Amino acid sequence: MDADYDIVVIGGGLAGLTAGISAAQMNANTLVVRKGEGATSLSSGALDIAGYLRGGETPFLTPEEGVAALAHVYPFHPYSVLESIPSLGLKEIVSWLKDILAGSPSAMIGSHDTTTMALTILGTKKPTCLVQRTMHTTRLDNTDETLLFAGIKGLADFNPSTASKALMESVIAGETGPHKIVHTLLECSPFRQPSNISPVELARYIETEDGLDRIIKELQHCTEQTGTTLIALPPILGLVNPIEIKKRIEEETGTEIFELLSFPPSVPGYRLQRSLEASLKKAGGTLLVGHEAVSFKKQEGKIIDITLKSPRRTFNTHPKSVILATGKFVGGGLAGNRTGLRETVFDLPVLDGTRQSVQDVRPSHLTRVVPLHKEGHPLFECGIGFDTRFRPIDVKGDIFASNLFAAGSVLCGYNYPVEKSGLGVALVTGRICGVHAAENVTGGN
Amino acid sequence: MDEEEAYAHVRNTLKEERMMPFSTSEMEVVRSVGQCINCGTCLNHCPVTRAVGVERFTGPRGIAVELSRSPPEYWSSTDRIYLCTGCGTCREVCPKNVDIPNVVNLMRRRIFSQRPDLVPQSLHQQNEILRKHNLAFVPWDDPDEKAESRNMRLERLDLPFIKDKIRKGAEVLFYPGCQAEERAQEVREAAKIILERFNVDYTLVEKMTCCSLPAILVGDMEKSIELSTILKKQIDDLGVKKIVTTCAGCTSNLNEIAARNNWEIPVYHILEFLVEDIGVHEVSKALSPMDDHTVRVTVHDPCHLIRHTSRRVLEYAHRLLNAIPDVEVVESSAHDLCCGGGGLVGRHSPDVSRVIVKENIRAIKETSAERIVTPCPLCTAQIEESLFRDGSDIEVDDLTVFIAQSFEGG
Amino acid sequence: MTEFDVIVIGGGSTGTAVARDCAMRGLKTLLLERDDIASATVGTCAGMISSGFKYYHEPDIMDLCSHEVVHLKHIARHIVAKLPILFPLMDLSEISSGGKGMEEYEKRVQERGVPPVLILTPEASREIEPSLHPELIASGYVEEFFIDPFRLCVLQAKDAEQHGATIRTYCEVTAIDIRNGAVHTVTYFNRMTGTLETVEAKVVISATGPWASEIARLAGISLELRLNKGAHVILDRRVTNVGISTRAVDGRWVYLFPHENTTLIGTTALDTWDNPDELVTSQDEIEYLLRSFEFVVPSVREARIIRTMEGVRPMAPVWKVPEGEVTRGYEIIDHGQDGVSGFYSFIGGKLVMCRHMAEAVTDIVCERLGVTGSCETHIKPLPGMSEEVDVLMLAEKYGVPSHALERLKARRGSELVEILEMTREHPEWTNMVCICEPVMDAEIRYAIRTEYPQTLNDLRRRVRLGTGPCQATFCTFKAASIMAEELGLTGSQTHSEIVDYLSERWKGKRPPLRGAALAQEEIVNGIYACVGNLEQTVIDYEPKPWEEIR
Numbered sequence A: 001m002d003a004d005y006d007i008v009v010i011g012g013g014l015a016g017l018t019a020g021i022s023a024a025q026m027n028a029n030t031l032v033v034r035k036g037e038g039a040t041s042l043s044s045g046a047l048d049i050a051g052y053l054r055g056g057e058t059p060f061l062t063p064e065e066g067v068a069a070l071a072h073v074y075p076f077h078p079y080s081v082l083e084s085i086p087s088l089g090l091k092e093i094v095s096w097l098k099d100i101l102a103g104s105p106s107a108m109i110g111s112h113d114t115t116t117m118a119l120t121i122l123g124t125k126k127p128t129c130l131v132q133r134t135m136h137t138t139r140l141d142n143t144d145e146t147l148l149f150a151g152i153k154g155l156a157d158f159n160p161s162t163a164s165k166a167l168m169e170s171v172i173a174g175e176t177g178p179h180k181i182v183h184t185l186l187e188c189s190p191f192r193q194p195s196n197i198s199p200v201e202l203a204r205y206i207e208t209e210d211g212l213d214r215i216i217k218e219l220q221h222c223t224e225q226t227g228t229t230l231i232a233l234p235p236i237l238g239l240v241n242p243i244e245i246k247k248r249i250e251e252e253t254g255t256e257i258f259e260l261l262s263f264p265p266s267v268p269g270y271r272l273q274r275s276l277e278a279s280l281k282k283a284g285g286t287l288l289v290g291h292e293a294v295s296f297k298k299q300e301g302k303i304i305d306i307t308l309k310s311p312r313r314t315f316n317t318h319p320k321s322v323i324l325a326t327g328k329f330v331g332g333g334l335a336g337n338r339t340g341l342r343e344t345v346f347d348l349p350v351l352d353g354t355r356q357s358v359q360d361v362r363p364s365h366l367t368r369v370v371p372l373h374k375e376g377h378p379l380f381e382c383g384i385g386f387d388t389r390f391r392p393i394d395v396k397g398d399i400f401a402s403n404l405f406a407a408g409s410v411l412c413g414y415n416y417p418v419e420k421s422g423l424g425v426a427l428v429t430g431r432i433c434g435v436h437a438a439e440n441v442t443g444g445n
Numbered sequence B: 001m002d003e004e005e006a007y008a009h010v011r012n013t014l015k016e017e018r019m020m021p022f023s024t025s026e027m028e029v030v031r032s033v034g035q036c037i038n039c040g041t042c043l044n045h046c047p048v049t050r051a052v053g054v055e056r057f058t059g060p061r062g063i064a065v066e067l068s069r070s071p072p073e074y075w076s077s078t079d080r081i082y083l084c085t086g087c088g089t090c091r092e093v094c095p096k097n098v099d100i101p102n103v104v105n106l107m108r109r110r111i112f113s114q115r116p117d118l119v120p121q122s123l124h125q126q127n128e129i130l131r132k133h134n135l136a137f138v139p140w141d142d143p144d145e146k147a148e149s150r151n152m153r154l155e156r157l158d159l160p161f162i163k164d165k166i167r168k169g170a171e172v173l174f175y176p177g178c179q180a181e182e183r184a185q186e187v188r189e190a191a192k193i194i195l196e197r198f199n200v201d202y203t204l205v206e207k208m209t210c211c212s213l214p215a216i217l218v219g220d221m222e223k224s225i226e227l228s229t230i231l232k233k234q235i236d237d238l239g240v241k242k243i244v245t246t247c248a249g250c251t252s253n254l255n256e257i258a259a260r261n262n263w264e265i266p267v268y269h270i271l272e273f274l275v276e277d278i279g280v281h282e283v284s285k286a287l288s289p290m291d292d293h294t295v296r297v298t299v300h301d302p303c304h305l306i307r308h309t310s311r312r313v314l315e316y317a318h319r320l321l322n323a324i325p326d327v328e329v330v331e332s333s334a335h336d337l338c339c340g341g342g343g344l345v346g347r348h349s350p351d352v353s354r355v356i357v358k359e360n361i362r363a364i365k366e367t368s369a370e371r372i373v374t375p376c377p378l379c380t381a382q383i384e385e386s387l388f389r390d391g392s393d394i395e396v397d398d399l400t401v402f403i404a405q406s407f408e409g410g
Numbered sequence C: 001m002t003e004f005d006v007i008v009i010g011g012g013s014t015g016t017a018v019a020r021d022c023a024m025r026g027l028k029t030l031l032l033e034r035d036d037i038a039s040a041t042v043g044t045c046a047g048m049i050s051s052g053f054k055y056y057h058e059p060d061i062m063d064l065c066s067h068e069v070v071h072l073k074h075i076a077r078h079i080v081a082k083l084p085i086l087f088p089l090m091d092l093s094e095i096s097s098g099g100k101g102m103e104e105y106e107k108r109v110q111e112r113g114v115p116p117v118l119i120l121t122p123e124a125s126r127e128i129e130p131s132l133h134p135e136l137i138a139s140g141y142v143e144e145f146f147i148d149p150f151r152l153c154v155l156q157a158k159d160a161e162q163h164g165a166t167i168r169t170y171c172e173v174t175a176i177d178i179r180n181g182a183v184h185t186v187t188y189f190n191r192m193t194g195t196l197e198t199v200e201a202k203v204v205i206s207a208t209g210p211w212a213s214e215i216a217r218l219a220g221i222s223l224e225l226r227l228n229k230g231a232h233v234i235l236d237r238r239v240t241n242v243g244i245s246t247r248a249v250d251g252r253w254v255y256l257f258p259h260e261n262t263t264l265i266g267t268t269a270l271d272t273w274d275n276p277d278e279l280v281t282s283q284d285e286i287e288y289l290l291r292s293f294e295f296v297v298p299s300v301r302e303a304r305i306i307r308t309m310e311g312v313r314p315m316a317p318v319w320k321v322p323e324g325e326v327t328r329g330y331e332i333i334d335h336g337q338d339g340v341s342g343f344y345s346f347i348g349g350k351l352v353m354c355r356h357m358a359e360a361v362t363d364i365v366c367e368r369l370g371v372t373g374s375c376e377t378h379i380k381p382l383p384g385m386s387e388e389v390d391v392l393m394l395a396e397k398y399g400v401p402s403h404a405l406e407r408l409k410a411r412r413g414s415e416l417v418e419i420l421e422m423t424r425e426h427p428e429w430t431n432m433v434c435i436c437e438p439v440m441d442a443e444i445r446y447a448i449r450t451e452y453p454q455t456l457n458d459l460r461r462r463v464r465l466g467t468g469p470c471q472a473t474f475c476t477f478k479a480a481s482i483m484a485e486e487l488g489l490t491g492s493q494t495h496s497e498i499v500d501y502l503s504e505r506w507k508g509k510r511p512p513l514r515g516a517a518l519a520q521e522e523i524v525n526g527i528y529a530c531v532g533n534l535e536q537t538v539i540d541y542e543p544k545p546w547e548e549i550r
């Protein structure tokens, strides 16, 4: 049985949800549909906006400066569109997101005019913009703190000894940071089993009285012995109430604690995904999971029909506007075989960062010979081309459909792993698309 | 050696080396699992890892990247593989929609045929019942007793009894599934009431046989094929155009079998039938207030409907509930969490199943609903038992029964 | 200066076998390997210890191979596995060409306990392997054996060590000094300490595979080899139950073998004059293999490719014939003929013959040094091969998943008990560090403590770390920290180790990059670049040989 919505957003990562929330807030009847979770859930949960120029070595002083620089150096960068939309500036978008997430488990701290150097579980630092409240600390630059890296016995994802050595070495090399750094392994096993503890298990355990007591006792014991003032934990401070948990532990240990940036499976990624989904609901939008957009119909330059498929059912929608936010290779918006790359829903042409078609370029040719490179692999710059309203363009460079918009990592023109711009581009483009699509609907009425 | 002997020799070697070829449809599952990128998203959601931890279960990711990669070693996964409830949560959150539930079945199939000694005893027992009776439960010995039990249930629910209809050439086959046939008979009866109410041209099967899901879960491929063949024959004999069922497991399993074997007969859950064929408007005309006060209900979404069929089926459930006057629906934060009743986990590891359902119970209690409804008699049973053990007085109803109860004058 | 009876150069299958035999016969033995044990050719081979089916025109080689299979089964049963193999035939002409081979093959099946070549109907063939082309007309069937080449080499080295040999990895021989027409000293660069060291030797044996010419040159001798590159495509899992062998687009034989938890498709054959360290699999090689298999397994392209791997066959200098027709036998060159006595080089040979090659050269050495005593390498088992291990019982006892133990057993046989014992004191060492294979923390530590790995890549050869579908996406950073703990690495050394291993994996992931691997690479970049910021952090990265030339 068909269903009708003003706006159908294909993809439920940060880009799709931001678009959906924006549209729903403007009273458009909005459906966000997703076939799975994507890169958003895998992210560290810290929202990068702009860290480096490709190939650059000095982080931007502020995300705002970074956005301007990226837009300037790469005319095809999604950020370059911002200039033409004065009503939706970076500042407005960032504070909009902070409002949306305020009070949620992934409430964010930070601003468009400060670059935060966040500490990772490897003991490295990376430039980012917004961090979840539980990941926030201002005391990392104090030289007189005693910093404790506290891992959990049986949690293989984080080795506090490596992190503390690495940070200590950087301090010795002259970077500012605590002069006393210690590390420990806490005994805190959710199922009283010695090993193979997953971060999310710990996060759930800490939300029980038993678990919280346990970690507090362990930390108290350790801080007493070492005179710790600041504690770095892997991101495990709960899924639902992490902020309260952080406060509780701080009170009980008399220290400040913060979560490190970490790798998948990611608790902060989970929080972010869930918080955004809750915001969508609150804004009046509908989320439909477990459905994949499999085909579409186009008539007179407009998308008139999207077919959605679940394991055993298929149905059609007839939206007035469509937002494509299917992500990159992880999300599933792009796919590739030995001969080239393709976009998975509309078969839009896939372009590289300079807007050359890579439809027939072998994926390995879009990579560098070394695995990690400051310039990044061109592969991750590939995506679909867009106009200044984020409408995808076809092979001839014309708009594919007047009511189709695209947001997030399905877009071409930016290289998030090295620019440190992943969730930021998803946010900015998602927000703009949501507003445009909603305007398109009201305009079409 | 002639070709015959040669083949016999090879078969024997394969058996010794525990090799069993992948069929074409299994190959599809294998390819799906090959898409796993080890990201661990599934680990954050799997109800079993939530309940007992990765250490004890390994989780969907482990099944994809480790346990399922080398068929000759499937036997050594028996300490893990029977803990999967088949809920499909992993597949639904997975960026690549890796088909874990089906690869688990594929592995269980191989273990059953190569190392039956390692299949949990309780699963063998379940299968013995299936082999003997073609039903998931030991049927009633005495038809009179069965009728008596049914009548008692109907009486308690204040529902009328309608005689069974078996009619060739009917439009719709109502297939109750084993639970509603042998245990929760009220569900079967309620469905008949509903179908009668809307003058549906329906029939039951001559002799109820299982949809084959339990055999698939045990890994007894032969039995599962036999059961689906028996059922198909009955369907052909009756000449129906559509199948309607009240069980979530039957819905998804029959859909899967129908698709794989090109039955070309659609299989619907009764909720879908009501919304898509009868229409909410039409249904609502038949509904009346249930009680003298507003009833607060909360809904549990069966995995086999939301994750193996479509989330929209539960959207339909809400539309129908909203159409019942004086019913207020409150959402449980665990409405779509697996209740631990699937995959026969409850049979061989009831401890695990009980920990899983705890979260559902906690959330249900939190809603302050006085009643929980769910469109599946198996989920109903699992939740009812758990609430009872918990000492809760929240009432549990199969949604089909609930709807039948709210018919005007019903 | 220390003096040795024998210095063996090269820690591949040949070198480790030689060191083991020499040590077992009481010779004071030093093995020098410039990199890691099994880091070169042997680590890129399929591990097939074949009956020599393809070499029916060399009956004595077939005899040798067949005997060696029996010996290897006897000394290393725990790392040997049987594999049934189908030869699907698409037309009659293919049947007639196999006659002579079949005959020779059948003469030797009995000692290995396998059937003669069986012929199966198309129906039976497709029953056994449904993915075969529906139009095949019949298939041949044989049973062959496989050995884990990494484990074989490490076990040989360990066994040599237990018999008194000294094993030095990361020691590259840079000079061979000759005095009075005989070898006198060997100088090597110790890459771990950064120093040059010199030792005296009565005998030097070069078991350096493709590098034999270079080593000979160090002694002023010219030695010709025919180097031939072979590449494999590796799939993420066992996509078939049985092995399949067929004729490639050019008529050569190629195979698709389930191997451990993966599938190997191989191999190509290209004469090469490149530096073996710089070689990478080419697109043509990948296509050659896939296209060749499409004839018999039409769906082969739908499988997930996780990487390619390439090596160089050190063949005898026989020219003007195709690679397949070059003798598979080996030769021991006594460089006494070139004026350097006490110096021997191997050319040719195969993995399956390594023990035999060792026996032959050790006989010569013993005679030269006047040592009596006979070879026992075919009698005495390698470490880890004792009585059957009860996986299910041990899993229960140590609280480890039984599948993880089954995999551990496949690598280590009865040695696994020692590893499990380590977890008594440190129960958290049952953490699965590599989830794909799986590899637990304790095994990594055990390997670091007893099997001389210096890098994560070395660990891969010991424990299969990072060889599964995710190709080390998730185990690299975890294993690096364990290595740091065990070897006392600094934080930045740990970061470098991570990037180093990512590079090694990338070498094989990059050429066949497509499909699911694209998403996998996005995660790699998400983890190590986007979040880890390692491309900014690791500044002293030294490009690998294959990275410099492109």
Ligand SMILES: Cc1cc2nc3c(=O)[nH]c(=O)nc-3n(C[C@H](O)[C@H](O)[C@H](O)COP(=O)(O)OP(=O)(O)OC[C@H]3O[C@@H](n4cnc5c(N)ncnc54)[C@H](O)[C@@H]3O)c2cc1C
Binding pocket: A010, A011, A012, A013, A014, A015, A016, A033, A034, A035, A036, A037, A038, A039, A040, A041, A042, A043, A044, A045, A046, A047, A048, A049, A264, A291, A292, A293, A294, A325, A326, A327, A328, A330, A331, A332, A333, A344, A345, A407, A408, A409, A410, A416, A420, A421, A422, A423, A424, A426, B095, C522, C523, C525, C526, C527, C530, C531
């Ligand atoms: C490991 C990792 C760590 C990262 N860490 C960070 C970080 O710390 N900070 C940061 O800023 N960025 C980070 N990033 C980058 C960032 O996560 C992504 O760039 C961003 O999440 C992209 O968001 P998106 O909404 O465009 O795509 P996704 O989040 O990938 O969402 C795509 C959605 O589309 C759905 N979809 C796809 N096709 C269909 C279809 N046909 N029908 C229906 N639904 C469909 C998918 O199921 C998914 O829900 C990281 C990336 C990775 C891989």
Ligand SMILES: Cc1cc2nc3c(=O)[nH]c(=O)nc-3n(C[C@H](O)[C@H](O)[C@H](O)COP(=O)(O)OP(=O)(O)OC[C@H]3O[C@@H](n4cnc5c(N)ncnc54)[C@H](O)[C@@H]3O)c2cc1C
Binding pocket: C009, C010, C011, C012, C013, C014, C015, C032, C033, C034, C035, C036, C037, C038, C039, C040, C041, C042, C043, C044, C045, C046, C047, C048, C049, C050, C171, C172, C173, C174, C207, C208, C209, C210, C211, C215, C228, C229, C230, C231, C232, C266, C267, C310, C311, C312, C313, C314, C348, C349, C350, C351, C352, C353
């Ligand atoms: C693709 C391919 C597939 C194959 N498949 C099979 C098969 O299935 N079955 C089979 O039996 N055979 C197979 N072979 C052949 C077999 O792998 C080789 O013949 C055999 O493994 C060679 O072993 P090796 O020890 O002689 O050489 P290598 O493994 O190359 O060892 C030589 C060692 O010498 C070291 N070295 C070099 N220079 C120096 C120096 N200056 N100082 C110190 N050390 C040095 C190198 O680092 C290296 O470790 C295959 C070969 C290839 C290429």
Ligand code: SF4
Binding pocket: B035, B036, B037, B038, B039, B040, B041, B042, B043, B060, B061, B064, B090, B093, B094, B095, B096, B097, B098
């Ligand atoms: S099954 Fe899916 S969600 Fe789980 S690890 Fe694999 S790709 Fe990720």
Ligand code: SF4
Binding pocket: B045, B046, B047, B048, B049, B059, B060, B083, B084, B085, B086, B087, B088, B089, B090, B091, B100, B101, B338
């Ligand atoms: S089907 Fe359900 S129980 Fe089984 S692995 Fe997936 S999420 Fe876990």
